[in-house]
Amino acid sequence: MTTLPTEKVAVIGGGSWATALVKILCEQPQVQVRWWLRNAEDIAHIRTYHHNPSYLSDVYLPPRKVKVCERLKESIRGAQYVILAIPAAYVQEPLREINATHLRDKRIVSAIKGMVPTTNQLVTDWMQDTYQVPLSHMCVIAGPCHAEEVALEKQSYLTIASTDQACAADFARLMTCRFVTAHPLADLYGVEYAAVMKNIVALASGITHGIGYGDNFQAVLVANAMQEIRRFVTAVDPRERDLSASAYLGDLLVTAYSQFSRNRLFGNMIGRGYSVKAAQLEMKMVAEGYFAAKSIYTMNQRYQVPMPITNAVYRILYEGAAPVHEMEELKKHLK
Numbered sequence: 001m002t003t004l005p006t007e008k009v010a011v012i013g014g015g016s017w018a019t020a021l022v023k024i025l026c027e028q029p030q031v032q033v034r035w036w037l038r039n040a041e042d043i044a045h046i047r048t049y050h051h052n053p054s055y056l057s058d059v060y061l062p063p064r065k066v067k068v069c070e071r072l073k074e075s076i077r078g079a080q081y082v083i084l085a086i087p088a089a090y091v092q093e094p095l096r097e098i099n100a101t102h103l104r105d106k107r108i109v110s111a112i113k114g115m116v117p118t119t120n121q122l123v124t125d126w127m128q129d130t131y132q133v134p135l136s137h138m139c140v141i142a143g144p145c146h147a148e149e150v151a152l153e154k155q156s157y158l159t160i161a162s163t164d165q166a167c168a169a170d171f172a173r174l175m176t177c178r179f180v181t182a183h184p185l186a187d188l189y190g191v192e193y194a195a196v197m198k199n200i201v202a203l204a205s206g207i208t209h210g211i212g213y214g215d216n217f218q219a220v221l222v223a224n225a226m227q228e229i230r231r232f233v234t235a236v237d238p239r240e241r242d243l244s245a246s247a248y249l250g251d252l253l254v255t256a257y258s259q260f261s262r263n264r265l266f267g268n269m270i271g272r273g274y275s276v277k278a279a280q281l282e283m284k285m286v287a288e289g290y291f292a293a294k295s296i297y298t299m300n301q302r303y304q305v306p307m308p309i310t311n312a313v314y315r316i317l318y319e320g321a322a323p324v325h326e327m328e329e330l331k332k333h334l335k
């Protein structure tokens with residue numbers, strides 16, 4: 001019997017998506033996971049009970065496959081792939097422990113669907129600027145896939161985008177298992193921007209639902225949102241792309257409609273009258289769309305693309321505009 005060479009993969013982040021990705025990686029016989037989490041109590045619990053007490057706590061984390069690490073440096077040592085699975089707003093702090101040398105020759109995989117709020121950058125751009133990681137050494141995990149359904153082993157599809165097709169195909173291999181199929185794609189920026197923007201749309205979808213609009217309106221909102229995404233992505237990164245593919249349209253649909261969506265839930269609370277602060281305090285999870293609305297709105301001051309949905313969400317979240325009023329205004333732009 002031939003034994004496969006061990007492949008070490010570091011996972012950075014302790015939330016639901018990181019936990020789901022660790023579960024997928026554990027399906028690969030040759031993979032050893034080095035998992036960095038921020039919370040010391042969660043680390044101690046996982047070492048003893050082999051479950052993450054804070055997120056997806058039903059998922060079993062086999063100790064022979066998963067080593068949890070207190071130090072980020074320890075988790076990435078010897079790893080071929082380093083997966084970033086922290087909300088974009090919080091990615092800078094833990095990475096301060098390392099510099100460009102620590103990441104040299106590794107492939108960096110962003111599982112993050114958000115923008116770094118201090119610089120309004122995509123995570124891959126921020127990694128290039130801050131850690132000098134070449135774009136060709138990076139992949140993005142995209143596609144309509146909620147961590148909660150991965151935990152339940154429900155059939156899911158992922159898209160692995162990279163400018164380096166060999167890298168995308170190789171990482172897609174590691175993400176493919178009994179219940180997940182992953183496909184490579186070349187459109188890294190298109191996929192990354194679309195993943196950021198669909199969170200803003202899901203937030204809008206939640207807001208309209210919270211106010212009392214029905215499925216008819218939501219379908220029109222989502223259809224118009226796809227056009228808004230097309231306009232913006234084409235302006236920032238013009239190239240041929242099929243936005244009806246699951247990495248774009250599929251992810252927009254699942255996030256705008258799913259009971260598991262953090263962004264939809266957050267928007268729903270805002271629509272029902274919660275303040276931004278109260279909604280954030282009530283959710284233990286992070287809605288990336290909150291930060292993305294500001295970053296995309298700010299970026300668009302340069303591009304001046306018509307973006308009525310993003311503008312409405314921005315005004316509600318950051319300028320205290322009344323959701324009912326903003327949706328009344330938005331109605332004039334939808335077709």
Ligand SMILES: NC(=O)C1=CN([C@@H]2O[C@H](COP(=O)(O)OP(=O)(O)OC[C@H]3O[C@@H](n4cnc5c(N)ncnc54)[C@H](O)[C@@H]3O)[C@@H](O)[C@H]2O)C=CC1
Pocket residue numbers: 013014015016017018038055085086087088090111112113114145146147148262284285286287288
């Ligand atoms: N949950 C999902 O189904 C999916 C999530 N993603 C993306 O994965 C990334 C991570 O999100 P989730 O795992 O869903 O997060 P989550 O909402 O499940 O958990 C929150 C995470 O944020 C961290 N966090 C919260 N407050 C913090 C603070 N003040 N400082 C530092 N860290 C803090 C927590 O430790 C935890 O890791 C996001 O970019 C999300 O868009 C992508 C695909 C699916």
Ligand SMILES: O=C(CO)COP(=O)(O)O
Pocket residue numbers: 113143144145146199202251254255260261262263264286287288
């Ligand atoms: O990206 C996701 C599903 O594909 C997760 O979206 P939420 O963060 O809104 O739950």
